[in-house]
Every structure is written in C-alpha cells, then in structure tokens.
Amino acid sequence: MFRLIEELYPICRSITGDGLRETLRLLQRQIPLELREVRTGTQVFDWTVPKEWNIRDAYVKNAKGERVIDFRKSNLHVVNYSVPVRRRMALAELREHLFTLPGHQDWIPYRTSYYEESWGFCLSEKQLAEMKDEEYEVCIDATLENGHLTYGEYFLHGDTRDEVLISCHVCHPSLCNDNLSGIAVAVSIARVLQSAPRRYSYRFLFIPGTIGAITWLSKNEDKLGNIKHGLVLTGVGDAGRLHYKKSRRGATEIDRAAAHVLKHSGQRHEILEFSPYGYDERQYGSPGINLPVGRLSRTPHGTFPEYHTSADNLGFVHADKLGEALAVSLEIFSVLENNRTFVNLNPKCEPQLGKRGLYRMVGGAADAGLSEMAMLWVLNQSDGKNSLLDIAEGSGLWFESIRQAASVLQEHGLLRECSGCVPSAAGLKLGKKS
Amino acid sequence: MFRLIEELYPICRSITGDGLRETLRLLQRQIPLELREVRTGTQVFDWTVPKEWNIRDAYVKNAKGERVIDFRKSNLHVVNYSVPVRRRMALAELREHLFTLPGHQDWIPYRTSYYEESWGFCLSEKQLAEMKDEEYEVCIDATLENGHLTYGEYFLHGDTRDEVLISCHVCHPSLCNDNLSGIAVAVSIARVLQSAPRRYSYRFLFIPGTIGAITWLSKNEDKLGNIKHGLVLTGVGDAGRLHYKKSRRGATEIDRAAAHVLKHSGQRHEILEFSPYGYDERQYGSPGINLPVGRLSRTPHGTFPEYHTSADNLGFVHADKLGEALAVSLEIFSVLENNRTFVNLNPKCEPQLGKRGLYRMVGGAADAGLSEMAMLWVLNQSDGKNSLLDIAEGSGLWFESIRQAASVLQEHGLLRECSGCVPSAAGLKLGKKS
Amino acid sequence: MFRLIEELYPICRSITGDGLRETLRLLQRQIPLELREVRTGTQVFDWTVPKEWNIRDAYVKNAKGERVIDFRKSNLHVVNYSVPVRRRMALAELREHLFTLPGHQDWIPYRTSYYEESWGFCLSEKQLAEMKDEEYEVCIDATLENGHLTYGEYFLHGDTRDEVLISCHVCHPSLCNDNLSGIAVAVSIARVLQSAPRRYSYRFLFIPGTIGAITWLSKNEDKLGNIKHGLVLTGVGDAGRLHYKKSRRGATEIDRAAAHVLKHSGQRHEILEFSPYGYDERQYGSPGINLPVGRLSRTPHGTFPEYHTSADNLGFVHADKLGEALAVSLEIFSVLENNRTFVNLNPKCEPQLGKRGLYRMVGGAADAGLSEMAMLWVLNQSDGKNSLLDIAEGSGLWFESIRQAASVLQEHGLLRECSGCVPSAAGLKLGKKS
16 A cells, blocks of 8 residues: 555646656556546536646746755645736735645645646745745746546456445545555455455445535436445555544434544544534535435544644554554444344253354353353344344444354354344444443 | 622612613613513413512611611612501511521621511621620611512614523612623624614513513513524623523523534533523523523632622622623623525535646645535535534534635535425434533 | 251252252242152253152261261262262272362352263362372162152142243252252242232242252143243352342343332442353243243352352351342332232323322422322323333332322222233333433
C-alpha cells in the first residue's frame, strides 16, 4: 500500500482532468477498475459538472527571471482550478493572489477554487518573506474548458445483489493521508475480497470529492436500494487512533459492526456520531439518499496541523497504520458477511452438549471454556430475534467466537439459519457495561 | 423589577383579602391585569374557597403596656389567617401560640393556618428570650368572614389560539424571593412580549398559591386544551444558580427548550425532574390536568435557611439575578416561538450553497464557519421529522444559530416550513455527549 | 438455618440416590415437602434421566493396608458418580484417576462425572505428595443402576393461581455455601410464608441441578403459564455482598423488585445482567421456557477460591448472612405481593388532604413529612399507568412507604385499585439518578 502511495504522490490531481485520469489508470494495474467520463455541463441534482481543468506548468519569476514559486517543485503551489494567467505585476497586486499558512514557516497550504473562476499561488511563509517589492512574471499555464469529470468504479459480484459500497475521494494533489491512504486501503480491500467467498457484492468508487459522489448518486439512483452497508475510507495512514463515524441513521448494522470490531481490536479508538460535515458520507447521508454509510479515518480532518498542507506528505503516513486500517476494514466486512440469525432447534432447556462431544467431560471445574460460553450464549439467544452480532454485543464476546460457536452448533443440528427472521432493531439489551 | 419588589414588600398579603387586592392593583399600573373575585364557599374541585381574611393590627403588650410583638413592625409576626383575638393571658398560655425559628436568633418565621381556625404570633428567638413570666395583652384585630378570593389575569393575544401559561403566586406577605421575585419577572415578561410579534397567546396568572391555581383550573377547564406550554415563576431573585423543574410529562417542548437555553447560557444551572411537591406546578401537573408546565427558580424552596423567614427580605434578592431570570425566560419563549419544522426542498445530496453565495468562496480551509455548519445541519436533518430544536439538540449548536440558518435557507428557496409535520417525539438521537 | 446446614452437611448427595432422598426427608421435618421419583431412562427434553448412583464406602489403601484416601473422612474424596471399582494398581496407573487442587495444599476439590462412566478420587496436594510409588488397593463400593431421580416439591396455595417459583439445587455433597445455604433459606421462606396472607401461590423446588430443573420443566409444561415470578437461591451464606442476577427478559417485575429492595437495604450489592451460565436460571431462562426467574446469591460461583472445594465448609457460611438473605428475599416477595396499580379518584388538582386529617395542620414549615411526600407521589402518579413499584422507583422513596401511603389514601376513598390496569412496561421514567 505504501508503494502505491509513493507512486501516486507526485501526480497533480483535481476534481477533473488528466491527473485524475492518470491516477485511475495506475489503479487499473491493481484492480479491473472501469473509468467513467461525465460531460461538462451535465446536471447532477442541484449541481453542474464543471469544466475540465488541466495544468502544464506554473511559476512566479522575480526580476532576475528566477522561479521563486515553482509548480514543478510542488503541485500545491497553484491554487487548484486556477484559471490561466500570464502577466507581469508588482508584488502589491500579486500579493492578493498569494496564500500562506501562518504559524508554519515551511509548509505550503492547499487551496482550491473549483466553483469560482480565480487564480492564486500557495507558498510557505518563508518564501513569502523573501519576496522583494519588485515586478514579477506570473504564469499559470492551465486550461479550463469543456471536457469531462472522470471517476473509477469496480463492481465485485457476490452471491446476492445486496451491496457493500466502499468509497474514497481521488481529487487531492500531493496529499498523502487525505486522499492516497484511503485509495491504497480500498485497493487492497478489493484485492483481498476478489478471492474470498462473498455473500455481498462490493462496489468500489474512486471519485472526486463532493461532485463525484453527487454525480455517481444522481446517475445511479436505481441501484441505491441494493446498498445495504457502506464505508467511506480516508485519512487512515497517520499515527493517530482509528475513528469510526456513524452513518446518519446512527445504529445501522455497519455502525454496530464497526464499533464491535474496534472494541475488540485492543486498539484505542473513537466512535463519532454522524455530522453533516466531513467527506462524502455527507452526500450518502443527505436526507433524500440516507444510505447506511459510515466513515473510517484516523485523526479527523481539520484537527491535525498537517491537514491540507504540504506536510501531509510521504513521511506523514505509515505502512503499519495502513495495515491496521486494512485489517479492521476486512474484519468489519467479515462481521457483515457472517452476521446471520439462527433459531435454536432445542429451545426448551439447554440441549445436552456432553452427549454430542461439545462439553468438557469431567464436571465441577470452576471455569468453563470460552467456546462453551459462546455456545451457551448462541443457544440461549437464538430465538429468531437476535443476530449473531446482537449476541456478540449482548454477551461481550468477540463476534468470531460467537460465529464459530454457531457454526459448530449448526453442524450438530442444534441451530437452523432463519433467513426470514428480522432481528429486533435495537439489538440485545443485555450485557456488559459499555 | 427591583423597584416593584420594594413597592410590594411592605404589604400584608394572604390567600384572600385586601393586601392581595392592593398588590394586584399595583401591578395594574404596569400591565392591564384583570382582577377576578370568587365568592367564599365556591366549590373548586375537592376544595372550597375559604373565608376572606383581613387584618388591621395585632400586638402582644407586656405588663407595662409596651408592644413586645408588633404587627406594624413586620407582618410576619402574625400567623397568617389568624382568627381575631383580644384577651389577657399569662405567658404559659400565650406560649402555645408563639412560633420561633430555633437556630436563628433574629429571624421571624412565616406561618399560616389557612384551613384550620386558630391564631398565633411568630417572633424571633431573641424576642422570646426577653419575654418575662407576666400577664400579656394579646390583640389580633382581624376579620375572617365571607367575602372573595381575588386573582389577577392578563391575556395577551397572539397569532394563534395556542397559549403559553405563565403563573406565579401572590399570597405571601413580606417575603421577597418566595413571591415577589416571580411576580416582578412575570410582569417584565408581559411588558416585553406586549410589543413583540407573537405566534402564541400568553396568559399570565397572578394567583394565591394552591387554592388560586385550583380555583382557576376549576373555572377554566374549557381553556386547558389551548395551553401548549407553561412556566411557573418563583424564587428567581436569590444568588443561587437557576433550576428548571420539568413538567410531569418530562420531555415536553418547554422542558427541552428550557434545558437547551440553560445549557447555552454559560451559567451553572440544574435541571430537576418533576416531583409532586413545590409550587403550583403540582396542580398543573396533577394526573387529571397534566399540562406541560415547568418551573423556573433559583435555589429550590426549603433548601435555603432564609426560606419562609423574615430573612427573605429586600437584601436577599438581587437586581442582576432578576435580570438573568428574565433573559432566560424570554429566550425560552423565543425558542418556543421559533421552533418550527422544515422540509429540505433539495434532499438528494447537498444543494450547492456556493452558487447561492452561502459558502466561503475559496475552498480547502481547515475550518468551516459556524453558520455554514448550522446550514448543513438544518439541511441534513430537515426531513420533516426534526424540529429546529431537535436539530439544535442533535448538533450541539445554539438554537439561535440554527434558527438563523433555517431563515437564510428558506429565503433561498431551499427549505419549506412543514406545518403538518410532527417531529419524532423523542427528538434527534444524534449528537454530542450531554 | 445454620443448624439445618449442620445437619445436612455430612450427607453424600448426588443428582440421584439415597443421599438425596435422605436430604429431602430431613427437609420434610420442616415443611410438608412432597418427594417425586422419576424413573431412570425417562426422556426429559433433550436429556435422559440417568442411572441412580449409590455409594457405601470408598478408599485407597497403601501397601501397609492404611487408608490413605478415605471416603469416610470426606465424601468429596470420591468423584461423584464414579463407577464401582475394586482393584490393585501401581501409583502410575492410579495417578490418572487422582484430582487435586494446585495452589491449595489442604483443600480437596469437588469433581463429578455424571454423564460419562468413569471413576476417580479427589485429594489434597499434601496427601498426593505423601503417596509413595507402591501398589495400592483401590475400592469404590458404589452402584450405578437403573433406579430413580428424586426431587422435592412444596406448593403453598395463595389467593390466586398465579405462582412464584423458588428453586434451589440439592445435589452437592458436603458443600455448604454452594447448595446448603440456598436450601436453608428456601426452607425458612416457606415456613414464614405458610402463615402469611398470600396473593400469590408459592412453589418450592428442591431439585438436583440441571437435570432436576429440566426434569421438572419437562413434566410440568402445563403449569408454566402460572409462574409470574421466580427466584433461584444459592450461595447466599458467604461473607460477600448480595448479587441479584436478572432474568433473561431483564426488566421483569421481580428484577425491578429485587433491585429496589437491594437499593433500599443499605447494604452494598450488585445487580448482574442475565447470562446463560450459572445455576438453574439457565434452564428457566432458555429461549423456549423464558420464565421471569432471577437468582439471588452472594459472591458469584467460580469467583471465590473455596468454590467447589472442601473449604466450602461450615466455617464458610455465616448465620447472619443467611438471615440477611432471608430478609431480602421476603422483602422482594412482599413487594410482589403488594405491587398493585391504583387510580386517583380525584385526579384534577390535589385533593384537600387537610380536611381529611392527612396533612400537617400548621402550614409554612420548610419540610414536609416523608409520608406526605409518599401520598403526593401516589396521588400524582396513580393514573392507571403506574404500579406502586413504578411510583417507588420514580420517586426514589421506599416501596413500603409508598404502599402505606396508598393504603391510607384508599381508606379515605381517594384511590381505587385498578385490577384491569396494565402499567406501562418500562415503568416511570421520572426520578432520581440511579
């Protein structure tokens, strides 16, 4: 995953344009991603697909002809979506188009101007301090013309039409955590799930933030009914703890699965309530869409100083943190895949586990094995109203041990899966203090 | 408000009689209060309107003819509703009619005997210690005869017949916090609301405690259906923190509005559960009446030593505390006035705020403005199931900023008020830890 | 109770056999218990009534003919349900049949082998260390043959057919807390309730653990509908605090009654959520039975070192602890007996308590008496939706004071019992922080 991030890092992405296309084509080497192109001017709900932006070069040259701001050194130097400009001007005039980050001498901020035609440069405080009051040559060699918005989509068929949506944004230029970390983990999830048995189908979206999600949703309203769970992946590579942000509905199966997996992960973590600010969960969780889509991140956007600056670089993301995020994501999907509801076929008193070889044979010992506890919980709660996740939550036991217990009990004819059963919405109210 | 309290302080009020009438007439100089008279003997639910009590003078004179207890010095000296008496008696006999407050040498307790015919004097421990074993002349120049119970009512019409009830008791003699503070704040509320636009009608009751509320309720059963919210005001002038006591139903709109306003007031405060003890919220919250009426007070009755003693005097109430209570009350009513339910007219994904001038124009900054957050919350939650107060509670934002956001969004055609919408009873379950 | 425990302590009980019968016959001296016999081989749900086990003697003799392990010294020395054996063998072979308790030099563990035919001896670590490598004479003079499973049942008629079930296990040999303490308290409950007025009927079961409960349930399915509340009693004599374990349903009337009684007991205690491990609440709480049966214990089984060892002896249980458990149990049943629902016959405003002699006659005092508070709570909440236990929980007052208030109010014609009223399931949501 880290190598993929290294490869993608130098590319100047935006919400449209060739940087975005190049990024998606690199991903096609890993997974059979399909690229979609949506024409400029297309109406997507309340929005319009914007002109396509492409940039070749940009600089500010001083009186000596030296590039004091140089796009070739960092693509953050240009305000993303700047209109073309090629002029000479005094510092005073130029100054209104320069953006720095007070408090961080060496960092370049990241700025965009997608929906208002303007131009600008971002630079470090140190660079700005060195600029003399002289005339500068300003060049942004960009085009902003009718074209297309591009996104990538990969649909992995499962046993059923029910889908899990995995979405990440691909519109940020050289920013590692906020963009590339989510892309890298999503690609790895896809590669793992390709070769795993799947009850659910999985749909992976690699889309420009906001406008991409809106575009996809507006063109795929007929598919929304199939989406049973979803996860936005972003900012999963920094050194902070994992944060799961709940879907708008707030107690959906993926919300509960994620909370369960994180609780049993042994890692410090946070569960965040839904709020209508953040990444594309905003769109998936708008009132007219209202899909059960949560978000997995580490330190939340906007709360770490490196956010949207040149310091969100290759040194800011860590291979082991990406690995942990991948593992947690896969375990969440494993809970969803295996979260079924069973009915105890011997519901009056406990079945005699001993005669089936499922019980310690010499009684009286002070401690029962953990898997016996799991079997007892599954038997006790499998009345058709509790899913395995309900039982895991109620018992305080790990989902995997509950799943294994159910599997053994089913093999011994003590349980039957109940596909028509609808677990009580709120889940099991028993159990450990949270 | 403090000046009104000073003016009312010397009057000897009771649950009936001329002191009560004089009090209400003084209030008529401030607001167009209507005085109602209900005849002695009138049956009001399980109670009977009592005889009218009036007092001219009262004293206990010692052998030298000196007034050792003198009604003219403090009207608390006479047990309220004492029957007339004019006799000479030894200290031993008189002693059974004397009430002091152990532990407070200089304070005179406040005692009443409304529903049992008896008489008595209240005095300080110090006064009692100075009384010698001699013969005393005892005089209570009072009358207890058929007459009327008086109360004041002021109805302020609003755009709808739905009412807010504001009730305070007016039956305590020279006690400032427990009586006059509530009266003063209620009068000020009335004066402010007179000149404000009003969705609700407001009904102000200035009534003797218990029997007054029972009398009003028994004579106005046909109006109870209009009362959508209510507030008992009392004990709001001392130096303690504000306490809001919930209505019997416990999660009504005024309960939630009051909790919201106090939470965002920046002041320390307490929210109390309903209990069937206290002031007239007991009657409004009886099971057969069950109106959504809460109570605003500061230090709860019975929990401060000055309660029901001569120490609840002009020095015990503070102009700034009255002002704070007024401000909080008005803000609660403002929340009720403005708590409407809207429907997002662009519910699929976010509307493009930028093209409407509702969004910062250069993207990428780490912090969104607070009012943008308010707009996003209102848009996200306005699905007809959440009122603005629901959204304020869910988002943790101040109601006023939510209201302003809704107003701006409505002006831009993004929201429509939904008068037929019924917000989910329990409110939004999202949001900040409380 | 302690004397009964002393009397029962030496008997070698098991899940069948003469030790069990002798135990039940000793209980018949205290209460008119009926003994039931169920034939070996009887199918009871998923289980089969096992062969009857009886033992006369057992020992291991060393080469000198000395009994180095002697059943006559402690009946824990033989693995309960050992098949007969009479052989000579070397230590190495014998070793596989010996069980000790690592970490406790002098304690003999308790082991059973009910459902697998095997044999063994339990002994202390110290005894084992003294056994030389020589030939031993091994004798278990026991029979394991077709016979019966025995249990005791005592049904105490009440005014209604609705039943309270009280169940304790009687299958453990010389173990005091885990077995005899529950038996002793159950017998005392029966003796007290015999001479008390009873709305409910009470059914006492003295049964072998697991198989006994399963047997009784399987043969009495037609009676289960009558069981409205139930309590498993066990491990109530040690020095630890009381623990009430909730029934499977988790918020039943006995769960709430037990929590209320323990809260007001002034003793430290714990409320445990249901789990499908423990004593016979497992069977009563299986999904196809699902009776509202909780469990009262002190230190939970398995969490104290003396559990299932010879150290659970007469010194481990305390007469005063048994007394406390008895008192708490009786108070729980008293709450159930008296938990009725009333309707306030004067629901509009408060009734005038004073004219009925139910109120302090001189008003104005800062504190109302507690029983007045209880009356006000009962009047305020008796709208047919709240039982007396609901009101006690909501007010934070003790059930007994609420009950007394209701009784006085009923005498004065202010309340009427509402037998058809169904209190709101979740109880009153008002009230004190828990």
